[in-house]
Amino acid sequence: MHSFDTRPIGVFDSGLGGLTAVKELKNILPNETIVYFGDTGRVPYGTRSNDTIIKYVRQDIRFLLTHGVKAIVAACGTASSVALPQLNDEFGIPLIGVLNPVCQAAVKASKCKKIGVLGTTGTIQSGAYKKGICQIDQTFSVYEKACPMFVPLVENGYIESEATYIIAREYLAPLMEEKVDTIILGCTHYPLLTKVITDIVGDGVFIINAGYETAGYTKTMLSQQGLLTDSPHKGDCRYFVSDDAEKFSYLGGMFLEETIPAGVTKIDIEVF
Amino acid sequence: MHSFDTRPIGVFDSGLGGLTAVKELKNILPNETIVYFGDTGRVPYGTRSNDTIIKYVRQDIRFLLTHGVKAIVAACGTASSVALPQLNDEFGIPLIGVLNPVCQAAVKASKCKKIGVLGTTGTIQSGAYKKGICQIDQTFSVYEKACPMFVPLVENGYIESEATYIIAREYLAPLMEEKVDTIILGCTHYPLLTKVITDIVGDGVFIINAGYETAGYTKTMLSQQGLLTDSPHKGDCRYFVSDDAEKFSYLGGMFLEETIPAGVTKIDIEVF
Numbered sequence: 431m432h433s434f435d436t437r438p439i440g441v442f443d444s445g446l447g448g449l450t451a452v453k454e455l456k457n458i459l460p461n462e463t464i465v466y467f468g469d470t471g472r473v474p475y476g477t478r479s480n481d482t483i484i485k486y487v488r489q490d491i492r493f494l495l496t497h498g499v500k501a502i503v504a505a506c507g508t509a510s511s512v513a514l515p516q517l518n519d520e521f522g523i524p525l526i527g528v529l530n531p532v533c534q535a536a537v538k539a540s541k542c543k544k545i546g547v548l549g550t551t552g553t554i555q556s557g558a559y560k561k562g563i564c565q566i567d568q569t570f571s572v573y574e575k576a577c578p579m580f581v582p583l584v585e586n587g588y589i590e591s592e593a594t595y596i597i598a599r600e601y602l603a604p605l606m607e608e609k610v611d612t613i614i615l616g617c618t619h620y621p622l623l624t625k626v627i628t629d630i631v632g633d634g635v636f637i638i639n640a641g642y643e644t645a646g647y648t649k650t651m652l653s654q655q656g657l658l659t660d661s662p663h664k665g666d667c668r669y670f671v672s673d674d675a676e677k678f679s680y681l682g683g684m685f686l687e688e689t690i691p692a693g694v695t696k697i698d699i700e701v702f
Numbered sequence: 703m704h705s706f707d708t709r710p711i712g713v714f715d716s717g718l719g720g721l722t723a724v725k726e727l728k729n730i731l732p733n734e735t736i737v738y739f740g741d742t743g744r745v746p747y748g749t750r751s752n753d754t755i756i757k758y759v760r761q762d763i764r765f766l767l768t769h770g771v772k773a774i775v776a777a778c779g780t781a782s783s784v785a786l787p788q789l790n791d792e793f794g795i796p797l798i799g800v801l802n803p804v805c806q807a808a809v810k811a812s813k814c815k816k817i818g819v820l821g822t823t824g825t826i827q828s829g830a831y832k833k834g835i836c837q838i839d840q841t842f843s844v845y846e847k848a849c850p851m852f853v854p855l856v857e858n859g860y861i862e863s864e865a866t867y868i869i870a871r872e873y874l875a876p877l878m879e880e881k882v883d884t885i886i887l888g889c890t891h892y893p894l895l896t897k898v899i900t901d902i903v904g905d906g907v908f909i910i911n912a913g914y915e916t917a918g919y920t921k922t923m924l925s926q927q928g929l930l931t932d933s934p935h936k937g938d939c940r941y942f943v944s945d946d947a948e949k950f951s952y953l954g955g956m957f958l959e960e961t962i963p964a965g966v967t968k969i970d971i972e973v974f
Contacts, residue, residue, distance in 0.1 A: 471754055472744065479946035482743055579865075582854035593851075593865040674751035700972055 433656035438463035438665075439648070440494030440502040444486075445473035446585070446678065447618030448505030449527070449685035451666065454645035455503070457601030459592075459658070463665040465497045465689045468682075474581055475508040476550025476617070483552060484556040487513035491521055493670070500617030500657050501526060503577040503648055507549050507617040507640060524651060528640040530548060531647035532614055533562035537570060539636040542614040546605035549616030550581065559616055573608045577601045577620075584619045585681065590626060598626050605631075622685070672699040705928035711836040711920070712734035712766030712938075713772040716758075717745035718857070718950065719890030720777030721957035723800070724939065726917035727775070731930070737769045740954075741971060743944030746853055747780040748822025748889070755824060759785035763793055765942070772804040772929050775800060779821050781891040783830030792794040794796055796923060800912040803919035804886050805834035809842060812884040813833060813869075819846040819875035820899075821888030822853065831888055845880045849873045856891045857953065862898055870898050877903075884908045894957070945970040 501524040510527030547559040554576040576663045588594045671678045675694040715868045759781045782799030819831040826848035918941040943950045947966040954962045
């Protein structure tokens with residue numbers, strides 16, 4: 431006997447990046463309803479202290495719970511690596527970070543057992559991907575590199591510009607020296623730089639996209655726990671932000687690769 | 703008869719940039735006590751909506767008032783241009799923005815009556831510098847350019863790198879086409895890019911530094927209102943931030959061009 435659950439899936443991110451995960455979720459779970467919160471009023475998380483990140487993530491989760499969600503995806507490398515390990519058992523529903531799905535995919539992909547990780551300063555300082563990979567298999571070597579310029583470059587449209595190539599070459603050089611064969615994009619903004627990164631490291635390096643891997647992991651997990659919907663209809667996606675809704679609609683389309691419908695709602699996240 | 707006032711001067715900024723103004727204040731008013739608040743937990747202001755910026759600035763001012771300040775300098779282009787016009791009479795002490803001092807200096811400097819303005823997205827969208835200059839003299843032409851990459855470049859140490867030159871050339875090109883002879887650095891981070899900007903526009907263009915002009919303006923204003931201190935001793939500077947104090951001490955030295963002493967205090971700005 432199958433059980434089903436028509437409640438929505440909650441997804442949050444510090445801003446826009448999590449939309450790369452929403453895109454993948456909509457793709458493989460088209461009939462699920464999604465409630466997305468982008469904390470655009472407090473972006474970026476990656477440069478904040480751990481205490482601040484944990485406080486923010488708790489508020490993000492509390493807000494999504496007011497929408498009766500059945501599971502929450504932290505589609506944010508920083509939130510997943512810094513806050514989730516501390517909050518996992520606090521809310522009584524599954525919290526899915528990008529960390530586990532990505533580490534599993536990377537271990538599976540790497541033949542030479544050398545994996546590179548790109549992320550925000552917070553993510554890299556946490557060492558979470560390194561720990562995650564070593565928990566799966568201690569024989570892997572992990573080389574981490576903070577890329578603090580990637581988020582502002584993406585958000586300002588420097589997707590394939592010369593300046594982006596210069597900065598990306600600098601970030602990627604130490605990973606190339608170590609001859610990694612797999613690179614984790616540990617921040618949901620970075621898939622937009624896949625072409626730049628592939629141009630620099632070459633086709634022989636496997637690129638792990640956090641949004642894609644997390645969507646797949648979410649589907650498996652919901653299925654195992656009998657939490658998938660049985661709705662035969664295409665699910666809605668509702669968007670909430672903590673700052674200007676208009677700017678979110680405009681930039682969000684770039685991440686989602688489709689137009690965000692009208693009706694993005696601005697909320698006060700500080701009250702949650 | 704002279705009156706004097708030994709209360710501190712309050713200075714705030716969305717983060718670190720305001721320290722370029724503190725540096726200039728310490729230089730020309732060495733015996734004044736300064737209380738600095740850097741809103742590092744909510745930086746950057748420049749990309750936020752007007753409502754959010756005004757809410758944040760009100761909290762910043764309320765916090766500084768708890769330290770008994772006699773005047774407050776908003777050492778932040780975004781706060782000065784977006785929020786101060788609405789808050790000017792709300793708190794019963796002088797609020798000094800970077801806007802007026804800078805516009806006056808620019809009008810004085812420009813011979814051809816063509817002024818360029820560089821600032822964050824919020825500052826440029828507000829059109830505040832353009833309005834400020836036209837209020838002084840309607841015959842001036844003002845060309846504004848948002849430079850959203852400058853703050854992340856500075857904060858990540860890309861001060862004179864190739865990527866910074868590429869992006870700066872792009873931002874400055876439209877101003878050069880208009881043949882401006884004066885450029886306002888409308889954000890307190892930008893003085894750190896003075897060499898890059900001068901290299902691109904040449905020595906013939908006058909560069910207006912908001913921190914420098916605002917410090918001079920503050921001295922004149924305090925003097926006129928009998929608010930200068932009569933202390934014969936070098937004044938202290940106390941630093942408060944809304945996120946990690948350690949990171950502030952480390953990066954702050956770059957803006958202040960001297961070491962920030964131990965004892966930066968982290969506060970919760972949301973309660974003010």
